[in-house]
Amino acid sequence: MARKESKLGAGQRLKTALQWLIALAALSSSWQALADWSALNMTKGVTAISREVYDLHMLIFTICVVIGVLVFGVMIWSMLVHRKSLGHEPATFSHSTKLEYAWTIIPIFILIGMAVPATSTLRDMYDASGADIDIEVRGYQWKWQYTYLSDDPTQEVKFISSLLTPQDEVYNRTPKREHYLSDVDNPLVIPINKRVRFLITSNDVIHSWWVPDFAVKKDAIPGFVHEAWAIVEEPGVYRGKCTELCGKDHGFMPIVVKAVEQAEYDSWLAMKQQEALQVYETVGKTWTMAELMETGEQVYAQACQSCHQANGQGIPPAFPSLVGQGLAIGPIDAHVDIVVNGKAGSAMQAFAAQLNPAEIAAVVTYERNAWGNNVGDLVQPRAVNALISSEE
């Protein structure tokens, strides 16, 4: 009698198990629906490669979900049915060579099914044919520098791209706007439907340049130049992030790429080249203290503030204070030198590569005369320029 009851119980359990499995299947199909929700899944992106990667991702994801549902289904079934409380007697089998072979060999075929498309996608990504535009991407603590390479050095356009989100938003003093932590002052601009090659390197620690919409992620490593490329098909603004821990402001050096029509790109590039020329001219003129201080404050906020802080106090010992001590109130030549050449073995970068002579002159002057430093002296851009030229 008891035996019969337990069988009945097992029958009910079987039904429950079946319902569970149906529920699981429903869940797995709703997974597919969820997968289209951009907040939950990988982006399809805007290049042929990124779509290939997305399809590959969905393929392996689906295979994994199916495997998971099958294996967990068997386990859950077993847990619902093969219970002591239902009077289920344990079986005595403990091995099966056939089964072991089966679940060794079948997965190998599934893996081959994944490896084939993965290999072909990877080969497409590694296609190294020539590029229409070469852009050097250089990581700095904590900003990116973009250089549009050209055979004619005077035609080279070079600029720094750093976070635009103000500290007030980060520290919750003002409301966070759209594109919080995802906006930069100078986005990278590229034309659509052109093969753009990114030559990625770093000036200090390892960074990683990632634009999800292009399926491009490459580490920026000092001493190495790595290559990645994209042919963007749709105009738009594409946002990315640094993905290798690079110190304090790792989370605060976003990437913004603006893809535009060729004509717009051409006029933008011409404008940038013109700007570079103008900078060249300003170096020659004699600047007043007020001009230097005004420019210097802006440059400081953009290039120096994240380490030495807005009040100049720094974060010792890694980032020393500039107030009332050290080079900022010492001899001006040494002060210019450290800004131009950096300091080996420390986070202090050689800013000659990032700032133009006028900006360096302005920021040095600013540091010597801000926060009560009041040294009173100034340095002219042409002197800085002479120093940099003499070193080259």
Next chain:
Amino acid sequence: MSAVIENHHDDHHHGPDKGLMRWVLTTNHKDIGTLYLWFSFIMFLTGGCMALVIRAELFQPGLQLVVPEFFNQMTTMHGLIMVFGAVMPAFVGLANWLVPMMIGAPDMALPRMNNYSFWILPFAFSMLLSTLFMEGGAPNFGWTFYAPLSTEYAPPSVTFFIFAVHLMGISSIMGSINVVVTILNLRAPGMRLMDMPLFVWTWLITAYLLIAVMPVLAGVVTMMLMDIHFGTAFFSAGGGGDPVLFQHVFWFFGHPEVYIMILPAFGIVSAIIPTFARKKLFGYDSMVYATASIAFLSFIVWAHHMFTVGMPIAGELYFMYATMLIAVPTGVKVFNWAATMWQGSMTFETPMLFAVAFVILFTIGGLSGLMLAIVPADFQYHDTYFVVAHFHYVLVPGSIFSIMAAAYYWLPKWTGNMYDETLGKTHFWLSFVGVNVTFFPQHFIGLAGMPRRYPDYALQFADWNMVSSVGAFIFGFSQLLFLFIVIKCIMGGKKATDEVWEGAEGLEWTIASPAPYHTFSTPPELPERSMA
């Protein structure tokens, strides 16, 4: 823990010493196992508090509680403490308690060294934790400490970090040698290698992994030390060195290291599931071979952590294929566990709940690992929260759940008392819900594009980060319940029988509960040919 012993009235002269010196001088494998387990639990709570600082900061966008410098110190220390301070010592503690009792040995083969290998750890971790109070703060370069962030750009405390790692390495190597020597020499007469319980097998293989890779870790941190203090340039591009070399050497250690943290878990689960299914482990031989295969493969897949460093396509393809192969022996293990449960007569006491959750959630982590092996897709996953979700699935409901399962399973043998089953189940369900609420949404955050090690994030990631933080606090605080359950069990409770569990097999269940201070002073007679 002294209550364990005092409850036990035996006629032996060799009881433990009294007082503090018992623990300082002890060479008894049970005492040392206890020390390891308590130490790892303290580290688990310490590292857990750091995780909660991280999750509290990430509860909302914006910086509310900590500055980015400190955030980086927390992620770094959390990783180091959990890997080297919580998971590894817990497994060594379990090995100390269980390996001699499972193979019928009176103690570990090298008892004095056993004492040293434990007592190094409190010094190592005091040194590591003291860096939090140094000028410039604690290590802030991630638990993977990639050069040159960890060399030229590191805070001064990096030197203390290096010496702490050296001490941990010495401790691990000594512990592993002890395990190998014990297993190979002190098995009860007649116990062949293929008769050993799987926990013993997995630990034997783990010990070899440790002996092979801890010197590599010691090498890489020594090279860092040279770069920092003695003007070498192993990892400095400016001096002709190679920052990527660091990653190759680190991951040559690091990948076997992650298996060091999971193989003993396989052994634990392979002990628990048969007990509560009242059915022999399915496919014992293939389980042993699968473990050995995983261990071998772990040495030849290291650069799958480095798909974005710019390796040539041949390298990428090789490491992709080799990594995918790991799915085969891992799959074999999961299928064997499922087959063990199939047609069993299951009951679901707390150890079984943790063990079954282990199999399911570890498999989820394994499947996301398979996805990560696919190079083109990895370019999108790499260093995002998808990776964080993946390795936490294999480490928290993987390794940590197995340790919890082991604690509940053998606690009656250790203390002589049954733990409170209702509280144990409550602890399980809180942990299970907490773990999944914490880490499952991190898959989404990662796929949607949030990089790891970010103290602050763009607004589209806000919802799931909040969910994840809530889960973390549920999981974190429910571990205090675990502490309470263990203490309650030590203090008293229903007396455990010698067998403890209805379906339990193995030599440790043939001795009294609580296990006497000295067991198997004369080798046991093996009841049957096969102990497996």
